[in-house]
Amino acid sequence: MKFPTRLSKWFSSNSTLVLLVATLVVISLVTGLFAGTLLNRIITVLFVNLILVVGLQIFMGNSGVLSFAHIGFMGIGAYASVLFSLTPQAKAATLPDLYPFLAHVHLPFLVSLLIGGLIAALVAAVFGYPLMRLSEAAGAITMFAFLVIIHVVLVHWSTVTNGPRTLFGVDHFTFLWNSTVFGLLAVFIGYWFKESNLGLMLRASRDDRHAAASVGVNMIVVRWIAFTISAFLAGFAGGLWAHFITSFSPNSFYLTTTFTILTMLVVGGPGSISGAVFGTVVVTLVYEGLRGIESYVNLSNLFPVALVGFTEVFMSASLIIILILRPSGIMGGKEITWSKKQDDKLNEGA
Numbered sequence: 001m002k003f004p005t006r007l008s009k010w011f012s013s014n015s016t017l018v019l020l021v022a023t024l025v026v027i028s029l030v031t032g033l034f035a036g037t038l039l040n041r042i043i044t045v046l047f048v049n050l051i052l053v054v055g056l057q058i059f060m061g062n063s064g065v066l067s068f069a070h071i072g073f074m075g076i077g078a079y080a081s082v083l084f085s086l087t088p089q090a091k092a093a094t095l096p097d098l099y100p101f102l103a104h105v106h107l108p109f110l111v112s113l114l115i116g117g118l119i120a121a122l123v124a125a126v127f128g129y130p131l132m133r134l135s136e137a138a139g140a141i142t143m144f145a146f147l148v149i150i151h152v153v154l155v156h157w158s159t160v161t162n163g164p165r166t167l168f169g170v171d172h173f174t175f176l177w178n179s180t181v182f183g184l185l186a187v188f189i190g191y192w193f194k195e196s197n198l199g200l201m202l203r204a205s206r207d208d209r210h211a212a213a214s215v216g217v218n219m220i221v222v223r224w225i226a227f228t229i230s231a232f233l234a235g236f237a238g239g240l241w242a243h244f245i246t247s248f249s250p251n252s253f254y255l256t257t258t259f260t261i262l263t264m265l266v267v268g269g270p271g272s273i274s275g276a277v278f279g280t281v282v283v284t285l286v287y288e289g290l291r292g293i294e295s296y297v298n299l300s301n302l303f304p305v306a307l308v309g310f311t312e313v314f315m316s317a318s319l320i321i322i323l324i325l326r327p328s329g330i331m332g333g334k335e336i337t338w339s340k341k342q343d344d345k346l347n348e349g350a
Contacts, residue, residue, distance in 0.1 A: 015337045016274060016335040016336055016337055019337070020273065020336070021188075023277075024047075024180070024184060024187070025180070025184070027043065028176060028177075028180040031043040032176055032177070040176055042288050044174065045179075045241070045244070046281065046284045047180050047182070048179055048183070048237050048244065049237075049260075049261065049264065049280050049284065050186060050187070050277065050280045051183055051186040051234075051237035052070070052233070052237045052261050053261055053264045053276045053277075053279065053280045054187060054190040054233065054277075055186065055229070055232075055237065056230060056261060056262070056265050056276075057190055057270055057272075057275070057276040058190055058194075058226050058229055058233070059223070059227050059230035060265065060270055061270035061271055061275075061276070062199055062202040063202050063206050063223050063226060064206040065134070065136075065139040066140040067230070068143040068144040068146070068258055069143045069150065070230065070234050070258070070261065071147065071234070071254070071261060072150030073120040073124060073231040073234035073235050074120075074234045074235065074237055074238035074253050075150060075151070075238060075250060075253030076120040076123055077116035077117055077119065077120040077234060077238030077239045078238035078239055078241060078252075079116075079154065079160065079167070079238075079242075080119040080235065081113050081115060081116030081117075081239030081242060081243070082112070082116075082170050082242050083098075083102055083105075084105055084106075084116075085106070085107060085108075085170070085171060085243065086106070086170065087171075088103060088104050088106060090170075090171075091103055093169060094162060094167060094169045095159070095162060095167075097158070097159050098160065109173040112239060113236055113239040113243075114236070116235045116238060117232040117236035117239065118232065119235060120231045120232060120236075121228050121229070121232035121235065124227055124231030124232075125224070125228045128227045128228070128231070129220070132223040147254075147258065151253070154250035161250060162249075164250060164251075166247050166249045167247065167249065169247075170243060170245075170246040172243060172244065174240045174241070174243045174244035178240075179244070182236070182237075182240060186237075187273060187277065189229070189233070193229065198225060198226065202222045205217050205219035205222060260283075260287075263283055263319050264279040264280045264284075265279055265329075266319060266322065266323065267282060267283055267318070267322055267329060268283075269331035269334075270328075270333075271331075271332070271333025271334075272333050272334055272335045274331050274334070274335045274336045275329050275330070275333065278330060279329065282330075286318075287315060290310065290311040291311050293310075294310045294311050297310075
C-alpha cells in the first residue's frame with residue numbers, strides 16, 4: 001500500500017481526533033497571536049479545564065458512575081506538585097512547619113506535575129478499588145463522601161496545605177502554550193482509552209454488567225483502571241492550575257469547581273470525547289460572557305440592586321433544561337467525524 005493511501009486511511013479512521021486537535025490548535029493560535037491578556041488567561045484555564053473534563057469522561061462517561069471525587073484529586077495534585085516545585089525559601093515562608101524531608105526538596109516544574117498526578121492516582125488506586133463495586137445512587141453518594149473526606153484532609157492538614165488559609169508563593173509556570181500541549185495530550189489519552197479494549201469493556205459493563213461478565217469482563221478491574229487514569233489527569237490538571245493561579249486554598253477544590261466541571265461534561269455529552277471538548281469550550285465561553293454581562297450591569301447601576309449570582313443561576317437553569325430535553329448532552333454520545341460511515345464505526349458500542 002502506497003504511503004498516501006496509508007495516510008488517507010489513517011486520517012479517515014482517526015478523523016475525530018484530527019478534527020478535535022485542529023480545532024483546539026486554531027483556538028490556541030488565534031488567542032496567542034491576536035488576543036489580549038484577559039482572553040489569554042481565559043483560554044489557558046480552558047485547556048486546564050479540558051484536561052479535567054477529559055479525565056472525568058474517561059471514568060464517568062464510559063462507566064456511567066457519577067464521580068464527585070474528581071475535583072478532590074485535582075486538589076491532591078495541586079498541593080502535591082506545589083510541595084515539590086516550591087523553593088526552600090518559599091516553603092520556609094508559607095509552610096514553616098513542613099516536614100524536614102520535604103522542606104529542602106526543589107524539583108523542576110514538569111517533574112512536580114507528574115508527581116502530583118501520580119500521587120492523586122495512587123490515592124485513587126488504593127482507596128477507590130472497593131468503591132468500584134457500586135453503581136447508580138450508591139456510587140454517586142459514595143463518591144461525594146470521598147470528595148468530602150479529601151476536602152476535610154486538605155483543610156486540616158496544616159503542616160502540608162497551610163490549612164484553610166491561602167497557600168501563596170507558588171511560581172507562575174503555566175502559560176497558554178504548555179496548557180495547550182498538555183490539553184492536546186489529554187485528548188489523545190481520552191481518545192485512545194475510548195477506542196481501546198478497556199474502553200469497550202467498560203462501556204459493555206455499563207450497559208449490561210451481567211452480559212459483560214458472561215464474556216469475561218471484570219467490571220471492578222476495568223472501572224478501577226479508568227478511575228486511576230482519571231485521577232492522574234485530575235491531579236496533573238490541578239498542578240497546572242496551581243502554577244497558573246499561584247495562590248489558593250482548599251475551597252478551590254470543592255463544590256463550586258465540581259459543579260463547573262460536571263456541567264461542562266454533561267452539557268457536551270459524557271458519552272464521547274467530542275462532547276467533553278465541546279462542553280468545555282461552550283461552557284467556558286458562555287460562563288465568561290455571563291460574568292462580563294453581570295459585571296457590566298453592576299458597574300453601570302442599571303438596576304437598583306446589585307445583580308449577584310446571575311451567572312450561577314443561569315448556568316444551573318441551562319443544565320436543568322439540557323438534562324430534561326437532551327439527557328445525553330448536546331453531542332448525544334457521538335463523535336464528530338467527516339463521514340457518516342466513520343461516525344457509525346467510531347460510535348459502535350458506545
